[in-house]
Amino acid sequence: xxxxxxxxxxxxxxxxxxxxxxxxxxxxxxxxxxxxxxxxxxxxxxxxxxxxxxxxxxxxxxxxxxxxxxxxxxxxxxxxxxxxxxxxxxxxxxxxxxxxxxxxxxxxxxxxxxxxxxxxxxxxxxxxxxxxxxxxxxxxxxxxxxxxxxxxxxxxxxxxxxxxxxxxxxxxxxxxxxxxxxxxxxxxxxxxxxxxxxxxxxxxxxxxxxxxxxxxxxxxxxxxxxxxxxxxxxxxxxxxxxxxxxxxxxxxxxxxxxxxxxxxxxxxxxxxxxxxxxxxxxxxxxxxxxxxxxxxxxxxxxxxxxxxxxxxxxxxxxxxxxxxxxxxxxxxxxxxxxxxxxxxxxxxxxxxxxxxxxxxxxxxxxxxxxxxxxxxxxxxxxxxxxx
Amino acid sequence: xxxxxxxxxxxxxxxxxxxxxxxxxxxxxxxxxxxxxxxxxxxxxxxxxxxxxxxxxxxxxxxxxxxxxxxxxxxxxxxxxxxxxxxxxxxxxxxxxxxxxxxxxxxxxxxxxxxxxxxxxxxxxxxxxxxxxxxxxxxxxxxxxxxxxxxxxxxxxxxxxxxxxxxxxxxxxxxxxxxxxxxxxxxxxxxxxxxxxxxxxxxxxxxxxxxxxxxxxxxxxxxxxxxxxxxxxx
Numbered sequence: 001x002x003x004x005x006x007x008x009x010x011x012x013x014x015x016x017x018x019x020x021x022x023x024x025x026x027x028x029x030x031x032x033x034x035x036x037x038x039x040x041x042x043x044x045x046x047x048x049x050x051x052x053x054x055x056x057x058x059x060x061x062x063x064x065x066x067x068x069x070x071x072x073x074x075x076x077x078x079x080x081x082x083x084x085x086x087x088x089x090x091x092x093x094x095x096x097x098x099x100x101x102x103x104x105x106x107x108x109x110x111x112x113x114x115x116x117x118x119x120x121x122x123x124x125x126x127x128x129x130x131x132x133x134x135x136x137x138x139x140x141x142x143x144x145x146x147x148x149x150x151x152x153x154x155x156x157x158x159x160x161x162x163x164x165x166x167x168x169x170x171x172x173x174x175x176x177x178x179x180x181x182x183x184x185x186x187x188x189x190x191x192x193x194x195x196x197x198x199x200x201x202x203x204x205x206x207x208x209x210x211x212x213x214x215x216x217x218x219x220x221x222x223x224x225x226x227x228x229x230x231x232x233x234x235x236x237x238x239x240x241x242x243x244x245x246x247x248x249x250x251x252x253x254x255x256x257x258x259x260x261x262x263x264x265x266x267x268x269x270x271x272x273x274x275x276x277x278x279x280x281x282x283x284x285x286x287x288x289x290x291x292x293x294x295x296x297x298x299x300x301x302x303x304x305x306x307x308x309x310x311x312x313x314x315x316x317x318x319x320x321x322x323x324x325x326x327x328x329x330x331x332x333x334x335x336x337x338x339x340x341x342x343x344x345x346x347x348x349x350x351x352x353x354x355x356x357x358x359x360x361x362x363x364x365x366x367x368x369x370x371x372x373x374x375x376x377x378x379x380x381x382x383x384x385x386x387x
Numbered sequence: 388x389x390x391x392x393x394x395x396x397x398x399x400x401x402x403x404x405x406x407x408x409x410x411x412x413x414x415x416x417x418x419x420x421x422x423x424x425x426x427x428x429x430x431x432x433x434x435x436x437x438x439x440x441x442x443x444x445x446x447x448x449x450x451x452x453x454x455x456x457x458x459x460x461x462x463x464x465x466x467x468x469x470x471x472x473x474x475x476x477x478x479x480x481x482x483x484x485x486x487x488x489x490x491x492x493x494x495x496x497x498x499x500x501x502x503x504x505x506x507x508x509x510x511x512x513x514x515x516x517x518x519x520x521x522x523x524x525x526x527x528x529x530x531x532x533x534x535x536x537x538x539x540x541x542x543x544x545x546x547x548x549x550x551x552x553x554x555x556x557x558x559x560x561x562x563x564x565x566x567x568x569x570x571x572x573x574x575x576x577x578x579x580x581x582x583x584x585x586x587x588x589x590x591x592x593x594x595x596x597x598x599x600x601x602x603x604x605x606x607x608x609x610x611x612x613x614x615x616x617x618x619x620x621x
Contacts, residue, residue, distance in 0.1 A: 007499050014487040288483040291444055292544075293472025293500050295465065380444045384479070 005298040008289060012302040013309065019281060022274045026310040027317060029267040030363050034318025034356040036263055039326055040256030041355065042346040044249040050344035051182055051245040055237035059125065062207040062224065062232045070097040070205045075232060077202045082229045088215035093121040094204035096194050100165050100187065102154040113150055114186040117194025125208055126178060134159040134174025139190045143173045147184035151175050166197045182241065264363055271367020275307050279375040286375055287383025296376040303372035311364020315357040323348045391552060391584050392418035392441055397450030399436050410436045412607040423578040423585045425595035428604035434588045435556055437604065441586060442554040443471045455551050472500040476545025480557035482537040484529040490516065490540045491525035497548045515543035519573060535566035542573060553577070555587040559594050571597040
């Protein structure tokens with residue numbers, strides 16, 4: 001039986017070349033599905049990665065109890081000072097996070113960016129942040145330091161240019177690369193100047209703090225909760241960004257699978273049609289083989305193998321196309337948490353390519369099954385007569 | 388010379404929509420081993436249906452068919468497939484060769500169902516091609532051969548597993564006169580020199596003349612037996 005199956009399957013595959021036109025429908029259809037699904041999942045992966053890379057394992061956000069994001073939170077300067085005295089807390093940076101209107105470079109339309117008012121300690125907290133062009137802003141001046149992605153995304157953020165924010169002209173004095181892509185989409189400025197410009201005197205949105213080496217995070221967190229002069233919760237950066245990315249990536253992934261399902265249905269119908277046509281074209285051949293004494297099993301296997309191999313070719317094609325076109329491509333999306341743009345890179349990972357190939361093979365299997373069963377059930381005499 | 392084929396009260400009906408159409412009606416037939424029988428009749432008379440039943444490609448609605456000691460009407464599809472592989476060689480009007488395989492590989496096909504080694508399969512297929520006069524065409528694909536040559540390859544394929552029965556459905560129906568004569572000559576040789584039992588459906592009286600005896604069918608019944616040597620119609 002095994003030898004029968006191998007021989008009939010090999011013969012069938014050799015005849016695929018003579019059916020290039022119809023076979024390519026399956027390949028192209030499935031390639032389209034895989035490209036769209038993997039492309040959308042690569043977007044989701046990129047967003048997740050951009051937000052995840054912003055976090056440091058020992059860095060925490062201290063946020064007003066009950067707030068979910070930086071924009072809506074607030075802490076007084078007194079609270080930040082109390083925080084600095086909590087045992088187990090190292091460097092602390094009170095930061096004012098607001099949104100500013102800028103013009104999007106690509107469309108020329110208004111967009112929103114995150115502006116972060118910071119003190120020198122913010123740079124201490126983020127040692128991987130480097131100024132890659134110009135210089136840092138000087139305290140007490142209306143100067144901006146733009147993240148590398150922000151300077152790409154928004155017009156007017158070239159070093160030396162001036163941009164109007166909150167009825168004042170701010171000079172862009174430099175660009176920074178935070179190595180973490182969420183910050184790279186922000187513009188930074190001096191905290192006291194930002195507080196004055198945005199009328200938040202004496203208030204910050206959140207505080208970032210580095211835990212002392214060897215300190216127990218749970219214990220520190222409990223101390224902050226127990227501190228009567230502080231009404232705040234401690235959230236690890238990784239948890240904060242994971243929560244921020246969930247809303248966005250969840251939506252993208254749902255969309256990916258929904259679109260994939262709709263396109264997949266189309267691809268399955270095309271596959272079924274093509275494989276029926278293949279079986280129909282080969283019906284005399286199938287009838288002849290069965291007349292000679294070959295059993296049904298090799299016939300079913302040969303049809304299934306053909307469908308699966310065509311689907312595999314489609315999966316590889318779709319994966320290759322999306323990898324070549326999208327992997328590493330920088331784009332940006334609205335971060336629901338801060339209502340600002342976050343730049344990310346499409347990440348076509350091996351895991352996503354495997355998901356794509358798995359989807360392709362599933363579609364091929366579904367598309368090949370009915371025609372294979374039909375080929376097996378076709379009476380020998382009817383198959384011979386169909387020529 | 389014993390009896391190879393016995394059909395007793397064989398009926399075959401087909402259902403077309405709500406209608407049941409009787410294609411064969413109470414056919415009784417006996418064919419002796421080593422004979423060459425032609426089956427003639429107008430279109431729709433049931434001759435190909437009878438041939439398909441004798442070759443184990445189809446099952447009767449009622450009646451008994453026994454070929455080479457096996458009751459074809461009472462075995463399952465799997466057993467019938469195995470029996471066909473062992474006992475019957477088929478020759479079709481349009482040759483039914485697999486276009487992606489060369490002549491040698493087409494002839495080898497039935498041997499894939501045996502336990503023969505690859506070299507034995509090659510040797511036997513080469514021998515069969517030699518018998519039909521195409522030993523030098525083994526590497527050619529069907530598309531590179533003439534109609535007559537393709538039919539010779541098909542006959543080699545039918546012979547290669549040394550079956551006791553060859554069933555031929557209009558083997559010359561797609562060939563010109565002189566090529567058809569060559570094919571019929573070949574079938575006669577197989578019958579005479581190798582002792583093959585041949586049952587051949589044909590429309591062509593000149594083809595039927597090559598057979599030892601001719602059966603006529605009309606409206607699903609066997610109506611006459613010409614030169615009835617070795618064949619009986621009840």
